[in-house]
Amino acid sequence: MGNKNISMAVIRRLPKYHRYLGDLLDKDIQRISSKELSDIIGFTASQIRQDLNNFGGFGQQGYGYNVEALHSEIGKILGLDRTYKAILVGAGNLGQAIANYSGFRKAGFEIKALFDANPRMIGLKIREFEVLDSENIEEFIQKNDIDIAILCIPKNGAQELMNRIVKVGIKGVWNFAPIDLEVPKDVIVENVNLTESLFTLSYLMKESE
Numbered sequence: 001m002g003n004k005n006i007s008m009a010v011i012r013r014l015p016k017y018h019r020y021l022g023d024l025l026d027k028d029i030q031r032i033s034s035k036e037l038s039d040i041i042g043f044t045a046s047q048i049r050q051d052l053n054n055f056g057g058f059g060q061q062g063y064g065y066n067v068e069a070l071h072s073e074i075g076k077i078l079g080l081d082r083t084y085k086a087i088l089v090g091a092g093n094l095g096q097a098i099a100n101y102s103g104f105r106k107a108g109f110e111i112k113a114l115f116d117a118n119p120r121m122i123g124l125k126i127r128e129f130e131v132l133d134s135e136n137i138e139e140f141i142q143k144n145d146i147d148i149a150i151l152c153i154p155k156n157g158a159q160e161l162m163n164r165i166v167k168v169g170i171k172g173v174w175n176f177a178p179i180d181l182e183v184p185k186d187v188i189v190e191n192v193n194l195t196e197s198l199f200t201l202s203y204l205m206k207e208s209e
Protein backbone atom coordinates (compact mmCIF):
# COMPACT_ATOMS: atom_id res chain seq x y z
CA MET A 1 0.00 0.00 0.00
CA GLY A 2 2.73 2.48 0.93
CA ASN A 3 0.30 5.09 2.33
CA LYS A 4 0.70 4.08 5.96
CA ASN A 5 2.09 7.37 7.27
CA ILE A 6 -0.55 9.64 5.86
CA SER A 7 -2.26 11.60 8.62
CA MET A 8 -5.94 11.06 9.34
CA ALA A 9 -6.50 14.78 8.67
CA VAL A 10 -5.31 14.31 5.07
CA ILE A 11 -7.33 11.12 4.66
CA ARG A 12 -10.45 12.90 5.90
CA ARG A 13 -9.98 15.53 3.17
CA LEU A 14 -9.63 13.02 0.32
CA PRO A 15 -13.36 12.25 -0.08
CA LYS A 16 -13.95 15.97 -0.47
CA TYR A 17 -11.31 16.25 -3.23
CA HIS A 18 -12.92 13.24 -4.88
CA ARG A 19 -16.39 14.80 -4.73
CA TYR A 20 -15.33 18.20 -6.12
CA LEU A 21 -13.27 16.59 -8.88
CA GLY A 22 -16.30 14.46 -9.77
CA ASP A 23 -18.39 17.64 -10.02
CA LEU A 24 -15.77 19.17 -12.33
CA LEU A 25 -15.82 16.08 -14.53
CA ASP A 26 -19.62 16.32 -14.74
CA LYS A 27 -19.08 19.83 -16.09
CA ASP A 28 -16.51 18.53 -18.60
CA ILE A 29 -13.66 20.45 -16.98
CA GLN A 30 -10.46 18.56 -17.77
CA ARG A 31 -7.75 20.64 -16.20
CA ILE A 32 -7.45 22.73 -13.05
CA SER A 33 -4.74 24.59 -11.15
CA SER A 34 -4.28 24.21 -7.40
CA LYS A 35 -5.34 27.89 -7.10
CA GLU A 36 -8.63 27.23 -8.93
CA LEU A 37 -9.18 24.05 -6.94
CA SER A 38 -8.52 26.06 -3.79
CA ASP A 39 -11.17 28.62 -4.78
CA ILE A 40 -13.86 25.96 -5.11
CA ILE A 41 -12.89 23.60 -2.27
CA GLY A 42 -11.89 26.22 0.25
CA PHE A 43 -8.53 24.69 1.27
CA THR A 44 -5.45 26.81 0.51
CA ALA A 45 -3.53 26.04 -2.69
CA SER A 46 -0.48 25.09 -0.63
CA GLN A 47 -2.60 22.74 1.51
CA ILE A 48 -3.86 21.07 -1.66
CA ARG A 49 -0.33 20.68 -3.08
CA GLN A 50 0.91 19.32 0.25
CA ASP A 51 -2.00 16.89 0.56
CA LEU A 52 -1.58 15.53 -2.94
CA ASN A 53 2.22 15.34 -2.60
CA ASN A 54 1.65 12.70 0.07
CA PHE A 55 0.62 10.41 -2.73
CA GLY A 56 3.24 11.42 -5.27
CA GLY A 57 1.94 14.73 -6.55
CA PHE A 58 -0.11 14.27 -9.73
CA GLY A 59 0.25 17.93 -10.74
CA GLN A 60 2.51 19.38 -13.39
CA GLN A 61 4.21 22.77 -13.09
CA GLY A 62 2.44 25.25 -15.37
CA TYR A 63 -0.33 22.81 -16.26
CA GLY A 64 -2.08 22.09 -13.00
CA TYR A 65 -3.97 18.88 -12.50
CA ASN A 66 -5.63 16.62 -15.00
CA VAL A 67 -9.07 16.36 -13.40
CA GLU A 68 -9.91 12.89 -14.67
CA ALA A 69 -6.54 11.40 -13.70
CA LEU A 70 -6.61 13.01 -10.27
CA HIS A 71 -10.21 11.91 -9.65
CA SER A 72 -9.34 8.37 -10.61
CA GLU A 73 -6.11 8.33 -8.54
CA ILE A 74 -7.85 9.65 -5.43
CA GLY A 75 -10.59 7.09 -6.02
CA LYS A 76 -7.94 4.36 -6.04
CA ILE A 77 -6.30 5.73 -2.90
CA LEU A 78 -9.72 5.67 -1.23
CA GLY A 79 -10.23 2.08 -2.37
CA LEU A 80 -13.15 3.04 -4.62
CA ASP A 81 -11.83 1.09 -7.60
CA ARG A 82 -13.54 -2.04 -6.29
CA THR A 83 -16.95 -2.97 -4.98
CA TYR A 84 -17.82 -3.81 -1.39
CA LYS A 85 -20.52 -6.17 -0.20
CA ALA A 86 -22.42 -4.83 2.79
CA ILE A 87 -25.23 -5.84 5.08
CA LEU A 88 -27.34 -3.43 7.08
CA VAL A 89 -28.43 -4.28 10.62
CA GLY A 90 -31.42 -2.48 12.15
CA ALA A 91 -34.15 -1.84 9.58
CA GLY A 92 -35.74 1.06 11.51
CA ASN A 93 -35.92 4.74 10.60
CA LEU A 94 -32.24 5.30 9.86
CA GLY A 95 -31.64 1.84 8.39
CA GLN A 96 -34.47 2.29 5.92
CA ALA A 97 -33.24 5.74 4.90
CA ILE A 98 -29.78 4.34 4.20
CA ALA A 99 -31.16 1.32 2.34
CA ASN A 100 -33.30 3.65 0.22
CA TYR A 101 -30.39 5.83 -0.89
CA SER A 102 -29.09 4.68 -4.27
CA GLY A 103 -25.88 6.72 -4.11
CA PHE A 104 -23.98 4.18 -2.00
CA ARG A 105 -24.56 1.44 -4.56
CA LYS A 106 -23.43 3.76 -7.36
CA ALA A 107 -20.21 4.35 -5.42
CA GLY A 108 -19.59 0.60 -5.23
CA PHE A 109 -21.12 -0.26 -1.86
CA GLU A 110 -23.69 -2.96 -2.51
CA ILE A 111 -26.13 -3.65 0.30
CA LYS A 112 -26.88 -7.37 0.02
CA ALA A 113 -29.40 -7.75 2.85
CA LEU A 114 -31.15 -6.04 5.75
CA PHE A 115 -31.37 -7.68 9.17
CA ASP A 116 -33.48 -6.98 12.23
CA ALA A 117 -34.17 -8.70 15.54
CA ASN A 118 -37.80 -7.57 15.85
CA PRO A 119 -40.23 -10.25 14.62
CA ARG A 120 -42.54 -7.47 13.42
CA MET A 121 -39.82 -6.20 11.08
CA ILE A 122 -38.67 -9.59 9.80
CA GLY A 123 -40.23 -10.38 6.42
CA LEU A 124 -41.09 -6.73 5.61
CA LYS A 125 -40.07 -5.57 2.15
CA ILE A 126 -37.85 -2.49 1.98
CA ARG A 127 -36.81 -1.64 -1.58
CA GLU A 128 -35.76 -4.95 -3.08
CA PHE A 129 -34.92 -6.39 0.32
CA GLU A 130 -36.92 -8.64 2.55
CA VAL A 131 -35.80 -7.97 6.13
CA LEU A 132 -34.05 -11.07 7.44
CA ASP A 133 -33.83 -12.41 10.99
CA SER A 134 -30.57 -11.27 12.60
CA GLU A 135 -30.39 -14.67 14.31
CA ASN A 136 -29.08 -15.93 10.96
CA ILE A 137 -26.61 -13.15 10.32
CA GLU A 138 -23.43 -15.22 10.73
CA GLU A 139 -24.47 -17.73 8.10
CA PHE A 140 -25.34 -14.98 5.60
CA ILE A 141 -22.03 -13.17 6.12
CA GLN A 142 -20.04 -16.33 5.54
CA LYS A 143 -22.04 -17.56 2.55
CA ASN A 144 -22.01 -14.20 0.79
CA ASP A 145 -18.50 -13.05 1.63
CA ILE A 146 -19.69 -9.80 3.19
CA ASP A 147 -17.07 -7.08 3.75
CA ILE A 148 -18.95 -4.34 5.60
CA ALA A 149 -21.68 -4.18 8.23
CA ILE A 150 -23.76 -1.01 8.53
CA LEU A 151 -25.04 -0.79 12.10
CA CYS A 152 -28.29 1.12 12.55
CA ILE A 153 -29.32 -0.38 15.87
CA PRO A 154 -29.51 1.20 19.32
CA LYS A 155 -26.37 1.15 21.46
CA ASN A 156 -27.81 -1.59 23.68
CA GLY A 157 -26.89 -4.83 22.03
CA ALA A 158 -24.50 -3.23 19.54
CA GLN A 159 -21.31 -4.64 21.12
CA GLU A 160 -22.84 -8.10 21.36
CA LEU A 161 -23.80 -8.02 17.71
CA MET A 162 -20.36 -6.70 16.81
CA ASN A 163 -18.67 -9.62 18.59
CA ARG A 164 -20.75 -12.05 16.57
CA ILE A 165 -20.10 -10.52 13.16
CA VAL A 166 -16.36 -10.00 13.53
CA LYS A 167 -16.02 -13.69 14.38
CA VAL A 168 -17.30 -14.57 10.92
CA GLY A 169 -15.12 -12.22 8.95
CA ILE A 170 -16.58 -8.69 8.91
CA LYS A 171 -13.62 -6.36 8.40
CA GLY A 172 -15.32 -2.97 8.24
CA VAL A 173 -18.16 -1.45 10.23
CA TRP A 174 -20.04 1.73 9.45
CA ASN A 175 -21.46 2.42 12.88
CA PHE A 176 -24.39 4.75 13.49
CA ALA A 177 -25.03 3.52 17.05
CA PRO A 178 -23.80 6.03 19.65
CA ILE A 179 -21.26 3.69 21.22
CA ASP A 180 -17.50 3.20 20.91
CA LEU A 181 -17.27 -0.43 19.88
CA GLU A 182 -14.40 -2.69 20.85
CA VAL A 183 -13.05 -4.67 17.94
CA PRO A 184 -9.99 -6.74 17.04
CA LYS A 185 -7.07 -4.78 15.54
CA ASP A 186 -7.77 -5.91 11.99
CA VAL A 187 -11.35 -4.59 12.01
CA ILE A 188 -12.00 -0.97 11.05
CA VAL A 189 -14.89 0.94 12.58
CA GLU A 190 -16.00 4.25 11.13
CA ASN A 191 -18.39 5.98 13.50
CA VAL A 192 -21.02 8.38 12.25
CA ASN A 193 -22.43 10.21 15.21
CA LEU A 194 -25.15 12.57 14.03
CA THR A 195 -25.76 13.94 17.52
CA GLU A 196 -22.09 14.87 18.01
CA SER A 197 -22.19 16.66 14.69
CA LEU A 198 -25.32 18.54 15.72
CA PHE A 199 -23.71 19.54 19.02
CA THR A 200 -20.68 20.84 17.12
CA LEU A 201 -23.05 23.00 15.07
CA SER A 202 -24.59 24.27 18.29
CA TYR A 203 -21.16 25.18 19.69
CA LEU A 204 -20.09 26.99 16.53
CA MET A 205 -23.36 28.95 16.43
CA LYS A 206 -22.93 29.92 20.06
CA GLU A 207 -19.35 31.07 19.39
CA SER A 208 -20.37 33.20 16.41
CA GLU A 209 -23.07 35.07 18.33
Ligand SMILES: NC(=O)c1ccc[n+]([C@@H]2O[C@H](COP(=O)([O-])OP(=O)(O)OC[C@H]3O[C@@H](n4cnc5c(N)ncnc54)[C@H](O)[C@@H]3O)[C@@H](O)[C@H]2O)c1
Binding pocket: 089, 090, 091, 092, 093, 094, 095, 115, 116, 117, 118, 121, 134, 151, 152, 153, 154, 155, 156, 157, 158, 161, 176, 177, 178, 194, 195
Ligand atom coordinates in the same frame (compact mmCIF):
# COMPACT_ATOMS: atom_id res chain seq x y z
N1 LIG B 1 -32.88 8.04 13.02
C1 LIG B 1 -31.95 8.96 13.10
O1 LIG B 1 -31.97 9.98 12.41
C2 LIG B 1 -30.81 8.78 14.04
C3 LIG B 1 -30.10 9.93 14.40
C4 LIG B 1 -29.03 9.79 15.26
C5 LIG B 1 -28.63 8.55 15.70
N2 LIG B 1 -29.34 7.45 15.32
C6 LIG B 1 -28.90 6.16 15.84
O2 LIG B 1 -29.12 5.15 14.87
C7 LIG B 1 -29.59 3.96 15.49
C8 LIG B 1 -30.94 3.58 14.89
O3 LIG B 1 -31.87 4.63 15.07
P1 LIG B 1 -33.34 4.53 14.47
O4 LIG B 1 -33.95 5.88 14.65
O5 LIG B 1 -33.30 3.96 13.11
O6 LIG B 1 -34.02 3.49 15.49
P2 LIG B 1 -35.28 2.51 15.22
O7 LIG B 1 -35.77 2.14 16.56
O8 LIG B 1 -36.22 3.15 14.24
O9 LIG B 1 -34.61 1.26 14.50
C9 LIG B 1 -33.73 0.40 15.13
C10 LIG B 1 -34.00 -1.00 14.60
O10 LIG B 1 -32.99 -1.87 15.09
C11 LIG B 1 -33.59 -3.10 15.48
N3 LIG B 1 -32.71 -3.71 16.47
C12 LIG B 1 -32.48 -3.35 17.76
N4 LIG B 1 -31.54 -4.10 18.33
C13 LIG B 1 -31.13 -4.98 17.38
C14 LIG B 1 -30.17 -6.02 17.36
N5 LIG B 1 -29.39 -6.29 18.42
N6 LIG B 1 -30.01 -6.73 16.22
C15 LIG B 1 -30.77 -6.46 15.14
N7 LIG B 1 -31.70 -5.49 15.10
C16 LIG B 1 -31.87 -4.74 16.20
C17 LIG B 1 -34.96 -2.70 16.01
O11 LIG B 1 -35.86 -3.80 15.98
C18 LIG B 1 -35.34 -1.59 15.06
O12 LIG B 1 -36.07 -2.05 13.94
C19 LIG B 1 -29.65 4.27 16.98
O13 LIG B 1 -28.46 3.85 17.58
C20 LIG B 1 -29.76 5.77 17.05
O14 LIG B 1 -29.22 6.27 18.23
C21 LIG B 1 -30.42 7.55 14.53
